Amino acid sequence: MSSPSVIPTIDLASDSPQRQAELIKHALGSVGFFAVINAGPKPEDVDAMFDHSKTFFDLPMEEKEVYLAGKSGSGYTKLLSQALGEGKRDHKETFSYGKYCANTTQPVPPPFKDDNVAHETIKRFYQDCHDVSERLMELFALALELPREHFRQSHSFGLNTAMSLIHYPALKPDEQKQLSEMDIRAGEHKDWGTMTLLFQQSSGQPGLQVNLPRSAIDPSFSDSTDANSDVKEDTYDWYPAPIPPPGGFLVNVGLGMELWSSGMYRATLHRVIFPTPSSKEVESEEGLVDRYTLGFFVQPDDDVAFQPILPGGKIDTSVKAITSGELFDSKLRESMNRFKDMSARQNEGQDHAQVQTQGIVA
Numbered sequence: 001m002s003s004p005s006v007i008p009t010i011d012l013a014s015d016s017p018q019r020q021a022e023l024i025k026h027a028l029g030s031v032g033f034f035a036v037i038n039a040g041p042k043p044e045d046v047d048a049m050f051d052h053s054k055t056f057f058d059l060p061m062e063e064k065e066v067y068l069a070g071k072s073g074s075g076y077t078k079l080l081s082q083a084l085g086e087g088k089r090d091h092k093e094t095f096s097y098g099k100y101c102a103n104t105t106q107p108v109p110p111p112f113k114d115d116n117v118a119h120e121t122i123k124r125f126y127q128d129c130h131d132v133s134e135r136l137m138e139l140f141a142l143a144l145e146l147p148r149e150h151f152r153q154s155h156s157f158g159l160n161t162a163m164s165l166i167h168y169p170a171l172k173p174d175e176q177k178q179l180s181e182m183d184i185r186a187g188e189h190k191d192w193g194t195m196t197l198l199f200q201q202s203s204g205q206p207g208l209q210v211n212l213p214r215s216a217i218d219p220s221f222s223d224s225t226d227a228n229s230d231v232k233e234d235t236y237d238w239y240p241a242p243i244p245p246p247g248g249f250l251v252n253v254g255l256g257m258e259l260w261s262s263g264m265y266r267a268t269l270h271r272v273i274f275p276t277p278s279s280k281e282v283e284s285e286e287g288l289v290d291r292y293t294l295g296f297f298v299q300p301d302d303d304v305a306f307q308p309i310l311p312g313g314k315i316d317t318s319v320k321a322i323t324s325g326e327l328f329d330s331k332l333r334e335s336m337n338r339f340k341d342m343s344a345r346q347n348e349g350q351d352h353a354q355v356q357t358q359g360i361v362a
């Protein structure tokens with residue numbers, strides 16, 4: 001399957017905000033994803049973040065365990081201790097920075113310590129992600145004819161929004177042979193919150209796929225259905241997501257934003273697969289190589305109700321809308337139950353108590 005051009009690239013340094021908003025509205029209404037270039041963190045800071053991520057994940061396990069995620073889900077989450085999708089186990093480890101570092105009683109890994117020079121880059125990367133997220137939320141509002149602060153004002157960042165370092169380890173050929181149907185890099189899921197910024201390495205291993213209806217890929221598909229022919233059923237398939245050029249990143253919206261926008265912005269199912277030779281993706285002679293990504297999971301404040309927005313910028317106040325905190329908690333419970341079921345099936349007797357809490361849902 002070739003890379004679809006249906007995930008558009010939006011250059012935030014060109015075009016008017018009105019035009020950018022139109023492009024975003026179209027992308028989020030059809031495929032739920034778009035790529036951004038010429039905005040956000042500087043490419044050299046993104047590279048430095050990947051270096052810090054590698055340094056962290058290369059630490060011996062006993063050291064990484066010091067930073068284990070607590071109840072908030074922020075902190076270190078071990079390999080094979082998440083199940084984003086039904087019946088699958090995720091070959092990834094993460095360090096999620098948000099509530100973890102806000103809780104000053106928790107030990108902080110070296111790059112995140114205040115006296116470490118690396119922390120300057122991390123703070124700048126976080127701030128630039130924060131700034132571009134606010135700008136994108138203004139465009140999201142503009143496109144729906146809302147006051148520009150409509151979404152932005154519901155996010156105080158800091159706590160609910162989490163920045164995650166994500167590592168999908170390499171596998172040797174013999175390890176690869178032992179993979180079963182249950183194994184995946186990240187099981188299929190929709191994100192939970194407002195939006196996710198995802199940074200991938202242009203030289204890194206691909207594998208992210210998005211689940212899209214045929215009508216989103218091929219506009220002639222729905223046009224070709226006329227009154228005389230049978231109504232064609234829209235079929236969904238998996239398509240590889242693009243890796244934007246250095247300095248670029250992908251944006252997708254989560255379930256919260258889908259509810260808020262009454263479905264005008266779609267939360268799209270996605271997953272990360274182990275690339276296989278048949279999908280013409282990178283495989284080294286030693287087996288599968290590592291994949292590192294950085295996620296910036298934007299989540300509104302807990303008390304924000306996802307009061308549906310209607311076409312024309314009206315807000316439907318007649319319904320009792322779920323709040324951001326309620327949605328997050330219910331998704332966290334679902335994910336923990338799924339994980340418990342999975343652990344019971346695996347019956348490995350390992351400690352699987354920790355579950356990543358940001359950017360995941362099924």
Ligand SMILES: O=C(O)CCC(=O)C(=O)O
Nearest residue numbers: 166208272293295359360
């Ligand atoms: O690492 C990736 O490519 C995607 C990760 C993702 O979708 C998530 O953590 O929610």
Ligand SMILES: [Fe+2]
Nearest residue numbers: 190191270359
């Ligand atoms: Fe995701």
